[in-house]
Amino acid sequence: xxxxxxxxxxxxxxxxxxxVFSISLLSxxxxxxxxxxxxxxxxxxxxxAPEGGGEAPAAESVLPLLASADVSAGEAVFKRCGxxxxxxxxxxxxxxxxxxxVVDRPIAGHEGFSYSSALTEFxxxxxxxxxxxxxxxxxxxxxxLVPGTAxxxxxxxxxxxxxxxxxxxxxxxxxxxxxxxxxxAAQEGAAAPAEGGGEQAAQAAADPVLSLLANADASNGEAIFKRCGxxxxxxxxxxxxxxxxxxxVVDRPIASHEGFSYSGALKEFxxxxxxxxxxxxxxxxxxxxxxLVPGTAxxxxxxxxxxxxxxxxxxxxxLADQPxxxxxxxxxxxxxGGAPAEGGAAAPAEGxxxAAPAEGxxxxxxxxxxQPEGNxxxAAPxxxxxxxxxxx
Numbered sequence: 001x002x003x004x005x006x007x008x009x010x011x012x013x014x015x016x017x018x019x020v021f022s023i024s025l026l027s028x029x030x031x032x033x034x035x036x037x038x039x040x041x042x043x044x045x046x047x048x049a050p051e052g053g054g055e056a057p058a059a060e061s062v063l064p065l066l067a068s069a070d071v072s073a074g075e076a077v078f079k080r081c082g083x084x085x086x087x088x089x090x091x092x093x094x095x096x097x098x099x100x101x102v103v104d105r106p107i108a109g110h111e112g113f114s115y116s117s118a119l120t121e122f123x124x125x126x127x128x129x130x131x132x133x134x135x136x137x138x139x140x141x142x143x144x145l146v147p148g149t150a151x152x153x154x155x156x157x158x159x160x161x162x163x164x165x166x167x168x169x170x171x172x173x174x175x176x177x178x179x180x181x182x183x184x185a186a187q188e189g190a191a192a193p194a195e196g197g198g199e200q201a202a203q204a205a206a207d208p209v210l211s212l213l214a215n216a217d218a219s220n221g222e223a224i225f226k227r228c229g230x231x232x233x234x235x236x237x238x239x240x241x242x243x244x245x246x247x248x249v250v251d252r253p254i255a256s257h258e259g260f261s262y263s264g265a266l267k268e269f270x271x272x273x274x275x276x277x278x279x280x281x282x283x284x285x286x287x288x289x290x291x292l293v294p295g296t297a298x299x300x301x302x303x304x305x306x307x308x309x310x311x312x313x314x315x316x317x318x319l320a321d322q323p324x325x326x327x328x329x330x331x332x333x334x335x336x337g338g339a340p341a342e343g344g345a346a347a348p349a350e351g352x353x354x355a356a357p358a359e360g361x362x363x364x365x366x367x368x369x370x371q372p373e374g375n376x377x378x379a380a381p382x383x384x385x386x387x388x389x390x391x392x
Contacts, residue, residue: 062136063180065163066170074168077161081153087172096151103170104129104177104301118148132180135166175227177301178288209283210327212310213317221315224308234319243298250317251276251324265295279327282313 062069078087084095091098097113107123107130108115115123122145128134137145139162141155156162170176225234231242238245244260254270254277255262262270269292275281284292286309288302303309317323 060159061133062159062163062166063132065160066132066167066179069160069163069167071164071168071171073161074164074166077156077165078168084153087169089172089174099169099172101173102130103135103166103173104131105299106130107134116148116150118146118150122146122149132166132177135169136162139165173301175301176304178304207280207283208306209310209313210279212306213279213314213326216307216310216314218311218314218318220308221311221313224303224312225315236319236321246316246319248320249277250282250313250320251278253277254281263295263297265293265297269293279313279324282316283309286312 081096081099086092086094086098087100088098089100091100093110093113097110097115106126107128108119109123109126122128130138134145139156142149142151142153144155156165170179228243228246233239233241233245234247235245236247238247240257240260244257244262253273254275255266256270256273269275281292286303289296289298289300291302303312317326
């Protein structure tokens with residue numbers, strides 16, 4: 001290679017180096033990137049409560065909103081749940097269980113569905129139910145109420161959305177559960193009767209059903225009683241079933257029907273047979289069995305309509321050789337005659353709190369249709385068909 005060729009080769013190399021170096025200087029000038037004042041970037045992390053520290057503020061309760069909740073809006077909210085749940089009576093399980101009759105049914109009790117161990121443990125063997133409060137807390141934060149639950153839904157932050165959704169779930173049942181305000185209202189009205197001639201008038205004013213009994217429709221009550229037929233017989237001398245026979249239930253001692261094994265809760269409530277199935281006690285029990293007798297084995301949520309309870313009680317009154325006097329019947333005034341016949345007074349004995357029918361039904365158990373576990377009905381058993389409530 002002569003010197004001329006070597007010079008050309010070296011010149012080419014130097015030219016390339018010059019061009020590359022020039023481009024580097026130019027790009028640095030165009031695409032300058034000054035160093036940040038603080039290296040890196042902050043990641044926002046929600047503060048966690050210190051161990052053993054105070055709890056997060058409780059979410060607003062839906063209970064005051066349920067009476068005026070929008071069921072149609074709740075149905076729209078439920079569409080988000082449709083990927084994992086069916087709602088129609090008898091519908092199949094999917095990723096989650098069918099939700100027909102879910103309100104007030106035992107937690108983790110729907111037949112044929114395999115629940116997570118966390119929810120099964122939380123249910124305490126079916127002792128806990130999907131009350132309005134539990135549904136509210138679970139829908140607010142599933143993992144907040146049941147740590148370890150397999151449900152991946154994050155929760156509904158809007159209290160109005162939860163109220164509307166629960167109101168919709170309540171309608172998905174053969175017999176919608178009573179609204180939470182109903183039982184307290186009835187119990188407030190069960191004040192001790194005044195002495196003397198104003199006793200029954202005071203009771204009627206406090207308890208609307210008592211004032212309806214005189215004009216109640218016993219034939220409609222018989223139709224309502226057909227829902228109870230799975231658990232009770234009504235004819236004289238009839239056998240006990242899941243609940244006791246109800247012939248003569250009005251004004252008989254609570255938890256006393258011969259041959260029937262009552263739950264511990266109802267036996268304790270009866271005070272050894274001192275309490276009886278007065279009209280008032282039957283009314284309160286049929287409105288909310290668990291409201292009157294916490295721990296009763298009767299899974300029926302209750303009859304919310306005053307007229308339905310009045311008609312049913314009027315029918316139960318006819319199931320006796322000698323029907324008990326109606327609560328509106330005037331009692332003889334002092335000096336007019338003797339005291340009312342024993343058992344004729346509808347007012348409860350002094351000091352006796354309203355009693356409730358046998359677990360699973362009034363006195364012996366007048367029971368509204370029990371909503372079986374696994375039934376497909378929200379607000380009720382996890383299923384549509386009613387079935388006898390277990391007698392404890």
